[in-house]
Amino acid sequence: MRVITCLFTEHNLWFVLLAALMCVVGSMITIRLYRLVAGAHGTARLGWTFLAAVCAGSAVWATHFIAMLGYEPGVPVRLDSNLTIISGLIAIIGSGAALLIAGNTRMRALPALGGAVFGLTVAAMHFTGMFAYRVDGIVTWDMSYIAASIALATAFGAAALHVTPNWQGGWRGLVPPLLLVAAIVSLHFTGMAAFLVTPLEGIDVGADSPAFTAMAIAVAIAAFLILGTGVATYLIEARLREASEDQLRHMALHDPLTGLPNRTSFNARLDARLDGPCAHETAIAAIDLDRFKEVNDSWGHGAGDQVLTALAERLRKFDGARHFAARLGGDEFCVILKTSDVHELQQLVMGLEAEFTRPVQCGTLEAAVGASIGLAIYPRDGEDRDSLVRNADLAMYKAKADPLSSICFYDPALGEAVRESRALAADLRQAIEADELHLHYQVQTSIETGDIRGYEALLRWRHPERGDIPPSHFIPMAEANGLILPLGDWVLRRACMDAASWPKHLKVAGNLSAIQLPHMGLPQQIHQMLIEPDLPPARLEIELPETALIKDKAQSLHIMRQIKALGVSIALDDFGTGYSSLDTLRTFPFDKIKLDKSFTDELKTDPRSLAVVRAVLTLARSLEIPVLAEGIETIEQLELLRQEHCDEGQGFLLGRPESIEVVDRLGLRVDVHKAKPDAPAKAPARRA
Numbered sequence: 280m281r282v283i284t285c286l287f288t289e290h291n292l293w294f295v296l297l298a299a300l301m302c303v304v305g306s307m308i309t310i311r312l313y314r315l316v317a318g319a320h321g322t323a324r325l326g327w328t329f330l331a332a333v334c335a336g337s338a339v340w341a342t343h344f345i346a347m348l349g350y351e352p353g354v355p356v357r358l359d360s361n362l363t364i365i366s367g368l369i370a371i372i373g374s375g376a377a378l379l380i381a382g383n384t385r386m387r388a389l390p391a392l393g394g395a396v397f398g399l400t401v402a403a404m405h406f407t408g409m410f411a412y413r414v415d416g417i418v419t420w421d422m423s424y425i426a427a428s429i430a431l432a433t434a435f436g437a438a439a440l441h442v443t444p445n446w447q448g449g450w451r452g453l454v455p456p457l458l459l460v461a462a463i464v465s466l467h468f469t470g471m472a473a474f475l476v477t478p479l480e481g482i483d484v485g486a487d488s489p490a491f492t493a494m495a496i497a498v499a500i501a502a503f504l505i506l507g508t509g510v511a512t513y514l515i516e517a518r519l520r521e522a523s524e525d526q527l528r529h530m531a532l533h534d535p536l537t538g539l540p541n542r543t544s545f546n547a548r549l550d551a552r553l554d555g556p557c558a559h560e561t562a563i564a565a566i567d568l569d570r571f572k573e574v575n576d577s578w579g580h581g582a583g584d585q586v587l588t589a590l591a592e593r594l595r596k597f598d599g600a601r602h603f604a605a606r607l608g609g610d611e612f613c614v615i616l617k618t619s620d621v622h623e624l625q626q627l628v629m630g631l632e633a634e635f636t637r638p639v640q641c642g643t644l645e646a647a648v649g650a651s652i653g654l655a656i657y658p659r660d661g662e663d664r665d666s667l668v669r670n671a672d673l674a675m676y677k678a679k680a681d682p683l684s685s686i687c688f689y690d691p692a693l694g695e696a697v698r699e700s701r702a703l704a705a706d707l708r709q710a711i712e713a714d715e716l717h718l719h720y721q722v723q724t725s726i727e728t729g730d731i732r733g734y735e736a737l738l739r740w741r742h743p744e745r746g747d748i749p750p751s752h753f754i755p756m757a758e759a760n761g762l763i764l765p766l767g768d769w770v771l772r773r774a775c776m777d778a779a780s781w782p783k784h785l786k787v788a789g790n791l792s793a794i795q796l797p798h799m800g801l802p803q804q805i806h807q808m809l810i811e812p813d814l815p816p817a818r819l820e821i822e823l824p825e826t827a828l829i830k831d832k833a834q835s836l837h838i839m840r841q842i843k844a845l846g847v848s849i850a851l852d853d854f855g856t857g858y859s860s861l862d863t864l865r866t867f868p869f870d871k872i873k874l875d876k877s878f879t880d881e882l883k884t885d886p887r888s889l890a891v892v893r894a895v896l897t898l899a900r901s902l903e904i905p906v907l908a909e910g911i912e913t914i915e916q917l918e919l920l921r922q923e924h925c926d927e928g929q930g931f932l933l934g935r936p937e938s939i940e941v942v943d944r945l946g947l948r949v950d951v952h953k954a955k956p957d958a959p960a961k962a963p964a965r966r967a
Contacts, residue, residue: 298346305338336371362411373400398436424473435462537591545605565671568610651679722934729951733786736774779812793827802841816846876910
């Protein structure tokens with residue numbers, strides 16, 4: 280009751296309203312800044328704590344000072360300037376300590392503890408300020424009100440900072456500042472109720488004067504300026520944080536090189552499209568550049584980046600208000616087309632193809648990369664995002680494999696072919712693990728004498744359900760499905776084990792693919808394969824296609840030298856079908872050249888093929904490298920090669936690929952003067 284009487288009968292209510300306004304504004308700003316303190320770390324937390332302490336302390340002190348100036352004790356009043364200043368410092372320093380404690384939210388009790396410290400700070404500031412309030416009268420204190428004021432301030436302060444971290448947004452967000460207001464107001468007016476003044480006789484001049492009014496307004500203005508600084512800083516920080524979040528969000532959803540949306544953004548947009556009312560008017564165009572690797576290899580990655588950026592800008596402008604284009608990675612793009620009409624799609628995709636075919640200027644150079652485009656229509660070609668994109672990719676790969684067309688619509692047969700290929704790849708993996716493959720061997724002889732020099736190991740696979748599957752089918756599949764390394768390892772290991780039982784002068788030749796050669800562990804693997812069956816290194820010959828050497832010549836040369844250091848010989852396979860560069864023969868340490876079957880086939884009918892064979896044989900003799908001609912199928916071919924002094928031969932005329940028993944059956948020599956083919960036949964298109 281005394282508190283209410285003190286508030287309404289002993290205070291100037293205009294001063295009280297001004298103090299209340301200061302208290303409410305200050306409490307709201309303090310809570311906002313406290314949230315920043317709780318969310319910051321390191322020096323940022325200290326910075327925000329300092330700013331919050333200045334604002335909170337100034338608001339508390341100004342509230343107290345203005346309300347105290349509105350107090351009317353009925354006697355003359357003066358203020359001790361030193362204690363008044365000290366009370367303001369107590370408010371700021373104590374608020375800083377309280378917010379620093381409460382800002383550590385890792386322990387659940389610390390926010391409440393910090394709030395309690397804040398309540399004690401308000402009490403310390405209030406009573407220090409009251410000691411600065413000097414009156415010409417007898418002052419007495421009611422200790423029960425003093426205890427009650429401190430208890431209320433501590434309790435409300437602890438509650439305010441305790442609920443702040445979790446009570447945000449809506450009406451719940453108003454509770455923490457209102458609790459803080461309660462802490463300040465209850466302390467002040469309960470504390471003022473404890474302050475009793477008995478005027479001295481003959482003195483009747485009160486504290487209400489124009490000077491106090493001016494002082495109260497000045498203090499309020501100063502406090503509002505300080506609080507305004509806090510608000511401005513908060514708003515600036517919030518805007519910067521929002522801008523930073525926008526930038527991070529943009530970086531997370533866009534490709535850093537081209538600025539196009541990335542895969543994450545594309546997936547989200549397509550999901551939203553398929554869940555919307557216009558899902559039935561949706562198609563996907565999967566795009567892969569055709570000659571981008573050539574640009575990178577010839578002009579460098581800087582030029583490649585320029586090409587990607589320029590093409591991305593064309594995609595962005597391509598009817599961009601209607602369609603959505605994204606870069607999924609590397610040279611892969613994808614476009615969400617907002618139509619399912621086949622005729623309209625054809626027109627759109629032809630326009631897309633034209634954009635990619637048009638040359639791109641890279642400095643003084645021009646690059647025309649082109650693109651393969653695959654289309655899938657919803658829901659005909661896929662009822663969800665994954666299936667739709669997957670089928671568009673299948674159509675794109677079909678377009679890439681078709682030399683006559685760079686645009687392909689998805690066809691269910693494509694999916695069936697992929698499923699069959701994957702099933703066959705799984706069967707091949709099982710065949711490797713279960714040792715269900717086998718090798719055939721084709722003899723290699725001296726063309727002049729018929730002496731058998733060795734055998735080439737050729738991989739064969741008899742599928743339990745599909746029968747014999749040609750190497751031309753399963754070897755590319757092994758390369759595409761990551762099986763070529765274990766497959767090549769199996770072939771060489773088995774060939775070395777078989778050759779260990781042959782006559783000591785016979786060699787065994789095995790093929791390496793372009794994928795196997797770059798592996799640094801290859802020489803060590805070959806060495807281990809020779810040790811296990813105790814096969815002399817000189818009896819193993821590795822056959823390499825020229826395509827295996829051009830990707831990284833330095834790496835290839837380094838590995839080849841390591842293989843030769845083991846004592847293993849190396850042959851250049853299929854010479855004449857690849858680059859056939861003289862630099863290849865000059866740079867790499869080959870022990871043999873294998874002349875491709877295509878030249879042998881036309882020796883009798885094409886004078887140019889005969890001229891090429893003569894030139895190769897002459898070049899090889901000058902380099903002291905023997906030549907083996909592949910694909911000998913007729914006596915005429917054999918005789919021409921003998922006349923041209925070719926060193927070795929291999930083909931159906933001399934011996935077909937057979938199981939390992941062929942080594943014992945043929946013995947040491949083939950009669951090259953009487954050799955005849957068993958029947959007209961063609962050699963397998965692909966060896967392994």
